[in-house]
Amino acid sequence: xxxxxxxxxxxxxxxxxxxxxxxxxxxxxxxxxxxxxxxxxxxxxxxxxxxxxxxxxxxxxxxxxxxxxxxxxxxxxxxxxxxxxxxxxxxxxxxxxxxxxxxxxxxxxxxxxxxxxxxxxxxxxxxxxxxxxxxxxxxxxxxxxxxxxxxxxxxxxxxxxxxxxxxxxxxxxxxxxxxxxxxxxxxxxxxxxxxxxxxxxxxxxxxxxxxxxxxxxxxxxxxxxxxxxxxxxxxxxxxxxxxxxxxxxxxxxxxxxxxxxxxxxxxxxxxxxxxxxxxxxxxxxxxxxxxxxxxxxxxxxxxxxxxxxxxxxxxxxxxxxxxxxxxxxxxxxxxxxxxxxxxxxxxxxxxxxxxxxxxxxxxxxxxxxxx
Numbered sequence: 001x002x003x004x005x006x007x008x009x010x011x012x013x014x015x016x017x018x019x020x021x022x023x024x025x026x027x028x029x030x031x032x033x034x035x036x037x038x039x040x041x042x043x044x045x046x047x048x049x050x051x052x053x054x055x056x057x058x059x060x061x062x063x064x065x066x067x068x069x070x071x072x073x074x075x076x077x078x079x080x081x082x083x084x085x086x087x088x089x090x091x092x093x094x095x096x097x098x099x100x101x102x103x104x105x106x107x108x109x110x111x112x113x114x115x116x117x118x119x120x121x122x123x124x125x126x127x128x129x130x131x132x133x134x135x136x137x138x139x140x141x142x143x144x145x146x147x148x149x150x151x152x153x154x155x156x157x158x159x160x161x162x163x164x165x166x167x168x169x170x171x172x173x174x175x176x177x178x179x180x181x182x183x184x185x186x187x188x189x190x191x192x193x194x195x196x197x198x199x200x201x202x203x204x205x206x207x208x209x210x211x212x213x214x215x216x217x218x219x220x221x222x223x224x225x226x227x228x229x230x231x232x233x234x235x236x237x238x239x240x241x242x243x244x245x246x247x248x249x250x251x252x253x254x255x256x257x258x259x260x261x262x263x264x265x266x267x268x269x270x271x272x273x274x275x276x277x278x279x280x281x282x283x284x285x286x287x288x289x290x291x292x293x294x295x296x297x298x299x300x301x302x303x304x305x306x307x308x309x310x311x312x313x314x315x316x317x318x319x320x321x322x323x324x325x326x327x328x329x330x331x332x333x334x335x336x337x338x339x340x341x342x343x344x345x346x347x348x349x350x351x352x353x354x355x356x357x358x359x360x361x362x363x364x365x366x367x368x369x370x371x
Contacts (some may be wrong), residue, residue: 001171003094004065005085007056008045018127019072020065027263029058035105046099053287073097074139126153132184143369150263151218176200191216217301223271224256225281228368233339237280237330267304279331280311283308289359305352346367
């Protein structure tokens with residue numbers, strides 16, 4: 001067994017259990033002449049030589065525990081160093097995870113309670129996906145994907161807090177479904193997760209067991225820019241690989257502006273940011289349309305759709321998007337009447353465009369009245 005001294009977020013026992021894959025056994029320990037600081041500009045801590053000492057936890061890691069800890073900390077490019085810590089039973093030789101020599105600087109003193117309040121829940125959820133890559137990927141590759149992993153984790157956390165009204169059907173709770181098997185087949189910008197589940201039957205009969213693979217993505221926001229004075233809407237046009245693999249003869253789609261809700265963002269701030277990045281427009285008032293699953297049978301994603309009031313002058317059309325995100329976007333401004341013709345002919349072939357225009361048609365008079 002190898003004693004490992006934990007000084008940062010792994011003192012949060014739910015996270016440590018997720019990383020180890022079993023409930024942890026820990027004991028208090030103290031490391032003299034060191035301190036803990038936030039990594040400057042980041043959301044995780046690092047150890048610093050010098051200081052009043054660190055009160056932490058000691059875990060006795062077997063070979064598998066150590067491999068899993070190395071993997072998780074390796075995603076941050078951390079490696080172990082030997083230290084001697086004080087315990088109730090006397091000094092103990094241990095290992096501690098140390099940041100890389102360059103690229104990470106210490107910031108303000110780290111407080112575990114602050115991290116638990118702001119990042120604890122989402123980090124535990126993210127760790128499930130991170131550790132799903134254990135034994136399959138290099139941890140640094142996983143660390144490079146932390147922004148999208150945490151976006152998915154935030155989406156899952158927000159969904160768990162969502163309370164929809166239900167007036168029809170049976171309200172069968174989430175915790176009535178039992179997980180028999182759960183693993184990630186692939187993790188990248190998106191993820192594929194396979195689950196074996198047992199769930200109650202609607203008619204109250206014996207539980208049904210099913211095996212399903214779901215496509216996991218973070219929350220996304222869509223916004224259809226609308227100029228109530230000129231009575232115009234804006235669409236972005238871009239290549240979409242899903243229609244391409246479906247052998248759609250025309251895989252360039254006309255859509256509202258859209259983007260993944262990054263960790264720490266709200267859907268509203270995402271809608272505004274994406275409108276500037278993709279179309280070069282600044283959104284004024286945002287009008288909420290709906291929060292919904294685009295394809296709940298296979299896709300674990302929620303969309304937040306909006307109409308965004310803005311100014312759409314004659315010379316706005318052109319190109320947009322961010323090259324480093326692989327975006328190649330054309331901007332098109334059309335009259336409301338023309339957009340409704342496109343809707344009726346089937347020219348618009350994606351759910352957010354259809355839903356947004358239908359909402360706009362029902363609410364257009366109210367939006368135009370102040371203009």
